[in-house]
């Protein structure tokens with residue numbers, strides 16, 4: 001098929017100027033008909049020529065009153081003009097603005113031939129209907145209490161109008177309680193009706209939807225999620241994220257911005273990005289899936305504290321951050337991990353994952369990918385010590401970043417070179433160090449300096465890891481991995497210069513939710 005072959009080519013009017021408009025299978029272009037003359041008059045070409053990829057056209061439709069925005073000066077002339085050229089159609093398309101931000105722009109073409117106008121609308125729409133990756137029907141969940149509690153307004157004012165323009169039909173559910181979306185997806189929703197699910201909320205809401213979809217898929221295929229070695233079946237539905245939460249790192253790290261209109265446009269044009277998902281188990285009990293930050297120690301304590309301050313909105317993280325920083329706790333335990341092998345780079349290589357990323361490309365099908373992962377080393381029996389690395393130590397933080405975790409707070413993220421879909425997570429171990437050093441490390445998340453370039457920080461790209469807190473083993477009984485009830489004796493030692501208090505256990509925060517066990521296995 002010749003992508004360059006013209007499907008339509010006409011002289012139409014754009015505002016008061018005559019333009020040559022050409023549509024082929026991949027591009028719509030228009031340029032001033034008398035371009036040669038204008039060019040010699042010194043006007044830049046960009047001023048009178050443009051093109052739009054067909055795959056970035058949002059919609060095309062008849063414009064009834066030919067109502068472009070015109071200047072007051074030209075109003076009279078415009079009136080005469082619209083009597084001469086009364087038929088018009090408008091093309092809405094994606095316009096890239098600054099920093100990965102997209103906007104919906106429009107251009108209206110006029111002519112004096114109704115049939116020609118209809119033909120343009122029809123042929124352009126025919127081309128759009130060939131784009132099979134675009135969703136037509138979406139199931140939308142809105143968390144009205146995420147972030148600054150603006151989810152509903154953001155959806156209604158910024159997103160719904162663009163979806164409507166693109167002819168997408170939606171079923172919208174405003175959640176009434178936590179886990180409403182998860183449970184609805186898991187058991188009730190008729191998923192055959194939809195081409196995708198849209199999450200309006202933060203990372204916690206995304207996590208609900210992810211759990212709903214992944215669990216539903218496993219149930220439908222008879223896979224037991226509690227089995228740590230179960231071969232999970234990938235989901236056939238995509239999740240679109242409209243950011244309306246506190247951190248929004250899943251959106252920021254995949255799209256490059258946390259902007260509702262940008263997300264809506266990515267959804268409309270059918271963009272898709274595969275994403276690594278970690279499963280977290282405590283022995284044979286499935287706990288949760290994680291896609292962003294799985295953190296023990298500093299982030300676990302921060303999250304435990306911030307849960308009590310939800311009413312503060314996103315600011316709860318700063319307040320709890322300062323409090324947790326001042327506590328300066330460390331935790332003793334053993335981290336074991338299976339390093340990633342092959343051409344997967346390493347967390348210090350400074351090669352960022354971008355669209356078309358070499359490492360995330362050419363992935364085998366999810367099934368092969370899985371067997372490739374469950375694999376070579378993995379054949380060794382359960383205690384598989386062979387290629388596992390084991391590190392015992394005292395840690396201020398143990399973090400697993402499955403994606404970069406870039407967010408407005410930290411634009412390069414927790415692990416700037418982490419990949420979105422390479423089947424690995426970046427395990428960051430921050431050993432016991434002085435408060436000042438830990439502060440330096442934290443601060444480097446917000447500037448250009450390398451947060452891994454400290455003697456007390458080590459980082460590994462891994463396929464699997466496990467953590468065993470020290471006291472669990474010593475205390476030997478089954479339920480010792482239950483979180484310690486720290487309420488009432490959470491230490492804040494402002495006065496001491498070398499505070500080195502160590503509570504027995506911290507908690508894991510898993511994409512912003514707390515886990516009920518400290519001993520975990522992750523793959």
Ligand SMILES: CCCCCCCCCCCCC/C=C/[C@@H](O)[C@H](COP(=O)(O)O)NC(=O)CCCCCCCCCCCCCCC
Pocket residue numbers: 202203204205245246247248249250292293299303317318321322325405407409410413414439442443445446509511512513
């Ligand atoms: C001195 C400044 C230090 C700034 C350190 C910034 C580190 C930022 C790393 C961000 C990683 C974010 C990973 C995202 C995880 C989210 O999935 C998850 C859920 O998101 P949701 O609320 O939208 O549902 N969010 C989180 O786990 C929240 C992480 C919160 C990070 C806030 C860190 C603030 C630290 C402030 C330390 C202050 C030290 C002050 C010393 C005087």
Ligand SMILES: Nc1ncnc2c1ncn2[C@@H]1O[C@H](COP(=O)(O)OP(=O)(O)O)[C@@H](O)[C@H]1O
Pocket residue numbers: 142143144145146147148174175176177178179180200201202203204205206208244245246247248313314512513
């Ligand atoms: N209607 C609701 N009422 C209360 N909590 C909800 C509701 N809907 C979702 N949640 C829960 O709110 C939590 C936070 O949601 P999220 O959208 O991630 O906001 P934030 O980024 O501010 O944490 C999630 O754990 C989610 O399960």
Ligand SMILES: [Ca+2]
Pocket residue numbers: 276401402403418419420421422423424425426
């Ligand atoms: Ca990854």
